[in-house]
Every structure is written in structure tokens, then in C-alpha cells.
Amino acid sequence: MPLNRWAEEHSKELIAVAALTGTLAGGACHLAGAPDAGDWLWRITLVATLVPLTWSVVRALSHGDLGVDLIALLAMAGALIGGELLAGSVVAVMLAGGNALEAYADGRARRELTALLRRAPQVAHRRDGDDWEEVDVASVAPGDVLLVRAGELIPVDGVLLSERASIDASSITGESLPIAGERGVKVRSGTANAGDAFELRASRGAADSSYAALVRLVERAQSEKPPFTRLADRYAVIFLPITLALAGLAWALSGEAIRALAVLVVATPCPLILAAPIALVSGLSRAASAGIVLKGGTALERLGSARTVLLDKTGTLTRGRPAVERIVAFDGRDGDDLLALAASVDQLSAHVLAEGIVHDAERRGLSLTTPRDAREQPGDGIVARVDGHRVGVGGKRWLLRQGFAAANGSAMGAPLDAAGGRALVHVGVDQRLAGVLVMADRPRPDAANLVAQLHAAGVRQVAMVTGDVAEVADQVAEQVGLDRVYAEQTPQQKLAVVRAAREHPELRPVVMVGDGVNDAPALALADVGIALAGESRTVSSEAADAVITVDRVDRVAEAVRIGRRTMRIARQSVLVGIGLSVAAMVVAAFGYLPPVAGALLQEVIDVGVILNALRALRP
Structure with missing residues (x-):
């Protein structure tokens, strides 16, 4: 990642580190007997924090938004003008630290469409005379004949030209079982070929197809969602006028601007700046x-x-994957034996139903054998030899064409149909249909x-x-x-x-x-x-x-x-912190709490608020 991009993404964290470093360095200079250097470091810290903060507050006010940052801006500006540099620097650290925490909490909130676009088909196989050429999907035009290979995504909307196709539409329509398509049926872009390769005639270009429309739907949906007002700003709308009224009243009644500054410093909404982000990060x-x-x-x-x-x-x-719901065995055959034979053969099949059959056999603890001489017709079925038996697994009509005759007892089985979201997988053993596996998607x-x-x-x-x-x-x-x-x-x-x-x-x-x-x-x-x-x-x-x-x-x-518990703790921390701050503001308004002492008292309140907010970490 380029350095400038990294700095842009982590600007709030960098400002917080700079504010903390400047405040500590200024304090070290005072302790070392260089108060002038310390004051200049605090001034630089305040100005460096005030410039981006002022721009942020002005931009928010232009949109009619009042937030916690405005109170912090007034306190820091007042501290800079009134010469209470340490108090202003402490406020700067609290503000920058709170913003950095909030940036960390929201750092993963990026609504990207990269995966959606990455999944979109990029190439298509288009007929060119007697050959197939690989072309960019954007160049496909209505009327083009395309080849969709096994496992590939269908690149554009079209009409099926092959006799049959097996379509996996689960990611688009939510149907968990494969859809059997015949010549002339419409197929949608973004669905997958779950069977053998087939041909289709494009009815739309890529830009007008179903998958492209889905991408546009996501983009519009994201832009339609209104902006969210954070918890701290909702409380700041109430806290801000109370603070300004108290500060103005203290100045008017006493004639001392220092009292108004003390009120603003104590009122710096660190419980709002810190409590909610820390509780959220903990949650x-x-x-x-x-x-x-x-x-x-x-x-x-x-x-x-x-x-x-x-x-x-x-x-x-x-x-989201079909499983064996019921086994209907013909001619008195054991159901578990039938499932074991079918699963043994399906170990070599890529069909979506085969995975469910193998998984269920393993779950039941059945012993599976490695099949030999396997021959699969994708989308129709598979035939192989298992422990000396010729076993076929697939659709009934296909198995009949492979030489498996209907069993004498098949009519005695329970009534079978593929309705209700179920699929029927027939199993043939030694030239006869031996039973049916009823497949369904379980809750x-x-x-x-x-x-x-x-x-x-x-x-x-x-x-x-x-x-x-x-x-x-x-x-x-x-x-x-x-x-x-x-x-x-x-x-x-x-x-x-x-x-x-x-x-x-x-x-x-x-x-x-x-x-x-x-x-x-x-x-x-x-x-x-x-x-x-x-x-x-x-x-x-x-x-x-x-x-x-x-x-x-x-x-x-x-x-x-x-979410419920985290927000309960966050609100509790904010309200308790605000209550203590208001009490300290009243004391400062009467002149009993100078700005620096007020800043330090605010730190004590902050520690209590932080410890309470950290409870969101616990179960």
C-alpha cells in the first residue's frame, strides 16, 4: 500500500499520537525547567488539532449537524486564547483519542462491490464458424451462440439450444436443488452449469443481463440507505446548549472570562467522545x-x-445442500446397503446431489468402497462397479436407457414424487432398479x-x-x-x-x-x-x-x-459521565474549579467512564 494512502486511512490515529506526544513533551519541558519550550509545544499541539477539527466542524455545521466536536473546539480555542495551554492540550488528547477509537471501530465499514464484480463472468466461448473462440464477455451480442462448459457461470441471459442442461441457480434464486432445463428454456446470467457442457443463444448483452442488473441493484440500495447519527452526537444536541448557557451565565454574572473557560474545559464531552467508542470497540x-x-x-x-x-x-x-431425507428400497433390499452402494459410486461424481449422498452415508457410519470403471453423464447419472456389482445412480429414465430394468417390487414402494422441494435419485444394482433416495434441503x-x-x-x-x-x-x-x-x-x-x-x-x-x-x-x-x-x-x-x-x-x-447489551452500557456510561460533568460545570461556574483542575477532574471522570464501558467485553 502506498505511504500516502496509508497515512490518509490512518489520519485520525496519527493525529491522536501527535496530540499525546506533544502534550507529554510539553509537560517534560516544564519539569526540566524549560517552561517556554513546553508552552510552545502545547500551542503547536493545540493548533495542529484545531485546524482539522475546525474544518470538520464547519463542514458539519454546513449540513445542519451539531456534534460533540463543537464543544471541544470551543474549549480548545478558549484555552489557547486564555493561555490555559495544558488544559487545552489535555482536551486535544481526549478528542483525538476518541476520534481514533471511533475510526478503529468503523474501520471495517467499507461497502465494496469488488467480490460481486469479481464473480461476474469475464469471458465467453462464442461460435465462430465451426470453431469456438474465447472472447471478452462485453463483446457478446444478442444472437451469438455460446458454449457453457461444466462448472462455468452462464455469461449472459439466453435461450438453451442443447437438448438438456442442469442449472445451479442457488446463488441467484435461492433454489437449493439443480434445475433441469430443456431446449428453448430461458437461462439467466450468473447461474452455474451443474451438468455437461451446453449451448445457448444470447438474448441480451452482458451489460443488460440479469447479473449486471443485480450489481446495479446493490449499488442503488447502498446509496439509498440514509446516513446514521452516532450515539454521541444525539446526546450532544442536548448537552451543547446546556454547556453554552452555563458558560455564558458564569461569565455574565462574574465578569470573569476564566470561569466560562473553566466551564467549557470541564464540559469537554469526554464521556461522549470516549464512552460510546470504547463500549462499541468492546462490543x-x-x-x-x-x-x-x-x-x-x-x-x-x-x-x-x-x-x-x-x-x-x-x-x-x-x-443449503440437499441431504437424504428418505430411502425407499425395492424388493426387500436393506436401505443402508443401498445408500452405501450409491455413495460409493457418487464419490467420483461432481453433481450437487452426490455430495449430499456421500455426506449422509459417512454420517451414518457406512463403509464406502472405491468404485471401478466409472462412467458419468454429467447432469444425468453415473455407473460404476462396486464390490462386484454394477451400480448406477441418477435419473430413472437415464438408468433405464443404461440397461437397468424396473424392479418387480418397485410399485409396492411408498408413493414418490419430486414436489415440495424434493429430488428423486434412483439407484440401479445388477441390471435392476433397486430403490430411490429422496433428497431435500433440511433446516x-x-x-x-x-x-x-x-x-x-x-x-x-x-x-x-x-x-x-x-x-x-x-x-x-x-x-x-x-x-x-x-x-x-x-x-x-x-x-x-x-x-x-x-x-x-x-x-x-x-x-x-x-x-x-x-x-x-x-x-x-x-x-x-x-x-x-x-x-x-x-x-x-x-x-x-x-x-x-x-x-x-x-x-x-x-x-x-x-448489540443490546453494548448500547445499554454505552448509554449508561454517557449519562453518568454527563451527569458528573454537569455537576463539575456548576462548581466551575461559581469559580471553585480553575481550568487546569477542571481538566484533571475531567480525566478522573473519564477513567470511571472507560472502566464502565469496558464491561461490554465480558459475556
Whole structure:
């Protein structure tokens, strides 16, 4: 990183170090018998702090914002003019230190779209006569014929030209199971090819395709979110007029400007400057220890008053990967034996359902064998030899074409269908269909108590917002106990749900929780966006205010609890600190507390406030 860029990013920390160094150096000069040099060091410290502070306050006032910095500016300017240089330098250290803490707390609050743009397809394979040429995706025009290889992202919106295709749309639509497409079906950019290579005819250019529209949605959502007023500034609106009234009254009644200065020095809002940032930094640290990385204190403040939590389904409330829900074995075959044979073959398959089959077999403690002579048709199935048996795993029609005949007892099995978010994987053994594995996306075990935990933490409404079909969404919602369900929602419609909740006075602030690309716009617009990234970091992490780094959705309730407790401690520290400062201001107004003594008393108040704020570190 270039030095000038590093200095710009850490300017507040550098100012704090400079203010502390100048104040200590000035004090050392006084102790060494060089008071003039010490005074000049304090003057330099004050001026060096006042210049950027004045510019910041003027800029804030031009926008109609009154904050804690204005009181500090008046105190430091008064100390410089009145010759109370030590008191002014101490105020400068407190102000610069508080700003540095706040910069540290918000240092990770960068809303970048880099991951979203990085995930976007960069090249496409376009037909050129009888050959395929690799071209920049931006050069693709409507009507071009493209080849999408296995595992690649679809570069532009188009129409399928091949007979069949298997599409993984989980990151865009939220559907956890692969979608089987046939010739003529429309496919969306940003989805992935989960099967064999296929051809499509582009219907739009890259700039007009679905994925580019999603990027623009995230950008607009981020700019739509209004600026946030920090806790300290909200209290400063009340504290500022009280301070100015007391200082003016003390000067008017006594005729001594030094009393007004003493009031301003004691009133320097160090409890506001220090208490809230320290409590927030402590809360951020506490959250990180629980696997919740918050991108700044603003997110923690909003979590502390959250009233609505919106949850995505796939990968958030559910595991996001299909698992074996039921085994239907034909002709009296043992179900575990059937699963072991299927999982043995699927060890060599890259299909999304194969991973779930292998995982479930291992979870049940079944012994798997390394298959031989494997032959896979991506998207359709795989055939191999396992322990002397010819075993096929895949779709029923494909297995029949591979020579596996329907079993005599197959009609005696339980009624089977692929509705309700389920997929059927047929298994053939030794030339006969031996059974069916019913696959479904299961709710997370820790999701069962999530709603109750959120309600107990003070959240009024917990709802699901998903792109999956209503039947599947309703089943999951019933198992988890959600208050409301929004199913079959596009990214634009998810935005509308978040926007409507934020406009309702009793439902905001709004927390949105998701893990996929389709959640990114809603995460960006919500008051707090939380991304689940336990196993893989997705684009949602870039659009969110917080990332849960462990694979547990119940950490959402923990984040709300930490936010509530942190803000309670921060408010307590601020109010107690302000109360003590007001008492000291009254004493200073009557002339019993000179500026330097007032600055030192303020330090004692600060220590008490800091110790209380640090309680947010504890569970």
C-alpha cells in the first residue's frame, strides 16, 4: 500500500499520537525547567488539532449537524486564547483519542462491490464458424451462440439450444436443488452449469443481463440507505446548549472570562467522545469472539435496537445442500446397503446431489468402497462397479436407457414424487432398479430455537424472504416457527420487502440475513445486513454490515443480544459521565474549579467512564 494512502486511512490515529506526544513533551519541558519550550509545544499541539477539527466542524455545521466536536473546539480555542495551554492540550488528547477509537471501530465499514464484480463472468466461448473462440464477455451480442462448459457461470441471459442442461441457480434464486432445463428454456446470467457442457443463444448483452442488473441493484440500495447519527452526537444536541448557557451565565454574572473557560474545559464531552467508542470497540471484540465480525460500530448500534429480522431460506435457515431425507428400497433390499452402494459410486461424481449422498452415508457410519470403471453423464447419472456389482445412480429414465430394468417390487414402494422441494435419485444394482433416495434441503438444527431467541431479545417480527417456491418455504417456516413468509421473491422484490419494513415505524431497524448473491441488494439496503459465511465467503459478505464466520444461524440472535447489551452500557456510561460533568460545570461556574483542575477532574471522570464501558467485553 502506498505511504500516502496509508497515512490518509490512518489520519485520525496519527493525529491522536501527535496530540499525546506533544502534550507529554510539553509537560517534560516544564519539569526540566524549560517552561517556554513546553508552552510552545502545547500551542503547536493545540493548533495542529484545531485546524482539522475546525474544518470538520464547519463542514458539519454546513449540513445542519451539531456534534460533540463543537464543544471541544470551543474549549480548545478558549484555552489557547486564555493561555490555559495544558488544559487545552489535555482536551486535544481526549478528542483525538476518541476520534481514533471511533475510526478503529468503523474501520471495517467499507461497502465494496469488488467480490460481486469479481464473480461476474469475464469471458465467453462464442461460435465462430465451426470453431469456438474465447472472447471478452462485453463483446457478446444478442444472437451469438455460446458454449457453457461444466462448472462455468452462464455469461449472459439466453435461450438453451442443447437438448438438456442442469442449472445451479442457488446463488441467484435461492433454489437449493439443480434445475433441469430443456431446449428453448430461458437461462439467466450468473447461474452455474451443474451438468455437461451446453449451448445457448444470447438474448441480451452482458451489460443488460440479469447479473449486471443485480450489481446495479446493490449499488442503488447502498446509496439509498440514509446516513446514521452516532450515539454521541444525539446526546450532544442536548448537552451543547446546556454547556453554552452555563458558560455564558458564569461569565455574565462574574465578569470573569476564566470561569466560562473553566466551564467549557470541564464540559469537554469526554464521556461522549470516549464512552460510546470504547463500549462499541468492546462490543465488537465480544462479537468477534462469538464468530460475528461486525464492520464497524454503526452496525452494532443498529443491532442494539433491531425490531425486525428477515431471513433467507437456502443456506441460512436450511443447510443449503440437499441431504437424504428418505430411502425407499425395492424388493426387500436393506436401505443402508443401498445408500452405501450409491455413495460409493457418487464419490467420483461432481453433481450437487452426490455430495449430499456421500455426506449422509459417512454420517451414518457406512463403509464406502472405491468404485471401478466409472462412467458419468454429467447432469444425468453415473455407473460404476462396486464390490462386484454394477451400480448406477441418477435419473430413472437415464438408468433405464443404461440397461437397468424396473424392479418387480418397485410399485409396492411408498408413493414418490419430486414436489415440495424434493429430488428423486434412483439407484440401479445388477441390471435392476433397486430403490430411490429422496433428497431435500433440511433446516439447520440451530434454527429451531432462533425465533424464540430473537423474540426474547426484543425483536418484534421474524420473517423469511426467499426466492424458493411457496410450498417449500411454508414447510420450513412451519418447522422453524416464523412469524411471516415471503416466498418466490426476486432480488427486486426482496428489496421491496426490506424497504416496506424500514418505512414502518414499529418495524425498524431491520436486520436482513442471507448468504447468496441474490441477497446482496437486500443486505445492502437493510439497516443491518448479516451474511452467513461459515464454509465459503460469498458476495453477500461484501454487501453486508456483519459476517457470521461460523456455520451457525443462531449467532444472529447472539449478535442482537450483544448489540443490546453494548448500547445499554454505552448509554449508561454517557449519562453518568454527563451527569458528573454537569455537576463539575456548576462548581466551575461559581469559580471553585480553575481550568487546569477542571481538566484533571475531567480525566478522573473519564477513567470511571472507560472502566464502565469496558464491561461490554465480558459475556
